Amino acid sequence: AYAKEWPEFIVPKVLVEQAKSGKPWDIPLALREDKDEVALITIRRPKTLNALNSTVMSQLDKIFTEIKKDNKIKGAVLTGFGVKAFVAGADINELARLRTPEEGEALALRGQETLNLIENLGKPVICAMNGLAFGGGNEMAMACTARIAKKGLKVLAGQPEPKLGIIPGYGGSQRLPRIVGLSNAWPILRTGNPISSEEALKIGLIQEEVEGDVKEAGITFAKKLISGEAKVPPIKREPIEIPKSLPDVDIGHLSRKTDEIMKEAILEGAKMTLEEGLKHEAKTFGKCLRTKDMRIGMENFMKFGPKRNAEFSHA
Template identity: 40%
Template sequence: MKFNNILVNDKEATAIVTINRPTKLNALNRETIQELHDAFEALEKDKGVKVIILTGSGEKAFVAGADISEFADFSEKEGGKLSAKGHKLLFDFVENLSKPVIAAVNGFALGGGLELAMACHFRVASHNARMGLPEVSLGVIPGYGGTQRLPQLIGKGRAMELIMTASMIDVDRALGYGLVNHVVSQEQLIEFCQKLASKISNNSPVALSYAIKAVNAGFKNSNGYDEEIKAFGACFGTEDFKEGTSAFLEKRKADFPGE
């Protein structure tokens, strides 16, 4: 699959998706959002890929925001459609992907960039990363999930302050808030994420997909406990459960078929 704005590199069980618009600080335009959707959709179907790492090209930005030039003259109706389509194609799509997605935040993650990082299942940042939702300084609000995911991750009060002040925070504050899981040097960022991906890849792909679904259910208009019970029971009917329990009892490493 050929892309204009992203790069996809498969290495063993880990795929690295790189947003590649360095002259635009990897800003998200409609074409890039569509390409990311297509890439994630293909990787989800690829049985050889167990974990996906998402990052930005260069040393300055993960994603510095949305490409404002594309929607500066939009009407109310067009703005609503833009948000709805973005949710469906990318942000909700990534959050609900059955395979773990790690955001490797290698610089500025602002506006849509931070919203994309928050849609990933967890985040690792380099020391130079800076994060924020500056939309209100442009007369608009975060439209790709920022008003929902940021409070879920760091709490309502902190999220309200960041959104209302349109401020950026550094990685120390982001780590303290729980917005990122780890902070490493930029040189070590991808390698660190690959090590995490390798640990994840040792586990059952089916169980991982059920775990993602159950955790996400607790943040939606559904009963997370009910979803957990349902998913827990479903695991018992999988080949991965048979292999995992057999390997444990036989004191050997499991070789999960992913079924």
């Protein structure tokens, strides 16, 4: 009615098509908008700070599969809705429903499939980190060709899984050491403590800190990679060197049992190719389901959120 009354009002094509279809509204959790030769993909779950669940992952699968086949699109930018978070992690409710090591391994492998699709797209994908990237969010960012972030973020990236009594399952223990070096990754993975955008730039997790609009900067960066004006070295796919000594890490109240599993994932994975290391991580993630501390960590988070430390039994 409004459009009829005001003929100069341009009705977006998506609204016209939706009205014609007569179907109920299906609001996508991952939205694709094409900007010339670059696809902009936005993850949109603002109430959960864009946390990843199975619906988001399947929608990203579909979008990136279409982009891979679309000859008009030469690259992509992946970002999150809002200003607080790119992706705050995986959906805790889905993790809390896991019961067996096999279920844990299967969930990790499913998530890894989506990230592997992004990593092996054959077209550059820039992660425009509009806010914090925790857990699965940081893992998704690391599967991209390059990462840029809003300048001056005191909290940008981290793998807080140990605080929940688990380890990363979407490739964090394998990609982070390959991107920033094992000595830099070691404390980040074992303590679960986040790093700032400044620190991320210093260790090589991100390529740029951006003053202005991070999405626009991402599109500009993607176009530079497409034209060959900019280059980013690919992730190391072969086994990586393990330094003779690694930094001492104080894990504080965290589960010593989970820490053993984490160290196994990192150190054994470093001796493998990236592909083998990812499978190893998924299996090792499954081992967390055998521990008491995963239940303790999950229940503590569900009751009290991230503010209160779990009282782990180290078993």
